[in-house]
Amino acid sequence: MATILVTNDDGVGSPGLLALKQGLSRLGHVVVLAPERNWSASSHAKTMHKPLRLAQVTLADGSAAYSSSGSPTDCVALAAGGVLGMKPDLVVSGINAGYNLGIDVTYSGTVACAMEATIQGMPGIAVSSVAVPEEGVELAAIHAKAAAVACVLAAEVLEKGLPEGTLLNVNVPGIAPERVRGVHMTRMGHRRYPTGALIRRHDPSGRPYYWLGGEAPVDQLDDGTDVGAVAAGFVSVTPVTLDMTDYTFLRELAAWTTAASVV
Numbered sequence: 001m002a003t004i005l006v007t008n009d010d011g012v013g014s015p016g017l018l019a020l021k022q023g024l025s026r027l028g029h030v031v032v033l034a035p036e037r038n039w040s041a042s043s044h045a046k047t048m049h050k051p052l053r054l055a056q057v058t059l060a061d062g063s064a065a066y067s068s069s070g071s072p073t074d075c076v077a078l079a080a081g082g083v084l085g086m087k088p089d090l091v092v093s094g095i096n097a098g099y100n101l102g103i104d105v106t107y108s109g110t111v112a113c114a115m116e117a118t119i120q121g122m123p124g125i126a127v128s129s130v131a132v133p134e135e136g137v138e139l140a141a142i143h144a145k146a147a148a149v150a151c152v153l154a155a156e157v158l159e160k161g162l163p164e165g166t167l168l169n170v171n172v173p174g175i176a177p178e179r180v181r182g183v184h185m186t187r188m189g190h191r192r193y194p195t196g197a198l199i200r201r202h203d204p205s206g207r208p209y210y211w212l213g214g215e216a217p218v219d220q221l222d223d224g225t226d227v228g229a230v231a232a233g234f235v236s237v238t239p240v241t242l243d244m245t246d247y248t249f250l251r252e253l254a255a256w257t258t259a260a261s262v263v
């Protein structure tokens, strides 16, 4: 029986983590090791200058889990290092409270968990959906759908494996489960956050402080992309590779004689 590590970046108390754990329990032996607090948008942070602590915690369904004082990817590295007494066969992170589409992949702690899994020699799957579903739909129903999708994908990944350096980024639309139209295998699309958005305020002693983020992104809903698929009501599955080389531009860059002749 396969051992599956379930982790996330929202923290060990997140309802999405519990739903994913329960869903994957149909497939194998699930162990949970997740951050003790919310690390959303922490990307691939690694703790290098202080020790990490592990704690045994109880999830909302009464089952046992572990939390760590480290980042999401620290949790994966700890598990890969054998802190739970074995090395998992598969790592699934989520269900994140918010999509990870397009450029979100570079900010996401959820996706970074799957990246770390890949680096540590385990296949990794990141699963994301919404924090607030469309009106009239229970978050639990969205989570159940996402967990069921994750379960099927995880079974196939356990059977076939993934290419070296490749993970799966899965996004499940936050609509009524019966309205989900199917699964599309996609490429990363374009999601643009308003640039230059900055809120400047003053604290009670008159010193300025700033807020970044929080503004809704603008999506380019191209066919074949993750943003396009989710907007059209499909589950999106994107193979993401850790090799970020721009091979097309590399050919042009190689002809940059000025820069190439610096030394």
Ligand code: MN
Pocket: 009, 010, 039, 040, 041, 096, 097, 098, 109, 110
């Ligand atoms: Mn998150």
